[in-house]
Amino acid sequence: MVPLSLPSALKNINMSLEKGKFYVILGPSGSGKTTFLNIIGGIDKPDEGKIIVDDEEITKYDDKALTNYRRRKLGFVFQFYNLVNSLTVYENVLSTKYLSEDGLDPREVLEIVGMWEHRDKYPFEISGGEQQRVAIARAVVKNPAIILCDEPTGALDFENAKKVLKLLEDIKKKVWNYHHYSHT
Numbered sequence: 001m002v003p004l005s006l007p008s009a010l011k012n013i014n015m016s017l018e019k020g021k022f023y024v025i026l027g028p029s030g031s032g033k034t035t036f037l038n039i040i041g042g043i044d045k046p047d048e049g050k051i052i053v054d055d056e057e058i059t060k061y062d063d064k065a066l067t068n069y070r071r072r073k074l075g076f077v078f079q080f081y082n083l084v085n086s087l088t089v090y091e092n093v094l095s096t097k098y099l100s101e102d103g104l105d106p107r108e109v110l111e112i113v114g115m116w117e118h119r120d121k122y123p124f125e126i127s128g129g130e131q132q133r134v135a136i137a138r139a140v141v142k143n144p145a146i147i148l149c150d151e152p153t154g155a156l157d158f159e160n161a162k163k164v165l166k167l168l169e170d171i172k173k174k175v176w177n178y179h180h181y182s183h184t
Contacts, residue, residue, distance in 0.1 A: 022168070022172070039051060041070065054073070072144075075146070076139055077136055077139045077149040079150045081134070082135065088119060088120050089118050089120070089121055089123070094141075103143055106137075109141045110137050115134055132156060133164070133167060136168065152164055
């Protein structure tokens with residue numbers, strides 16, 4: 001767990017994060033958690049300071065380099081899923097696979113998250129917990145080095161929240177560790 005001083009969560013941060021670990025940022029609404037993730041994700045730029053990921057200073061990147069950084073390194077799980085309602089579950093996951101040079105098999109990922117049997121359904125035909133699992137699959141299928149989750153359990157009840165956190169742990173063990181450590 002990474003504790004941050006609040007309410008000034010985005011002032012004077014200096015941290016190093018280890019590969020293969022989960023980090024949780026806690027704080028009240030409006031404290032800067034999403035902004036922090038967006039800065040690491042290259043969506044927002046800090047007013048000052050540096051962000052270094054795998055020895056690359058992303059704060060020096062132009063828009064094209066930031067796009068390539070997001071494609072190569074990141075998977076995003078957004079608070080409100082951001083699934084495309086006109087695409088099936090399978091198509092939503094497939095849509096991000098090709099953003100990566102080393103994408104995973106969408107069927108394998110959907111099986112891991114327990115959504116393969118719902119692959120032909122549209123987001124509005126499945127529950128919130130199921131939509132969150134599809135959002136996680138969409139992030140994971142890129143085979144990213146970093147997965148940024150913005151309140152991945154925020155819209156879920158307690159039982160589904162526990163399932164989503166367990167799912168993230170399972171994915172780390174089954175997919176991320178295998179693909180990132182066995183090929184290095």
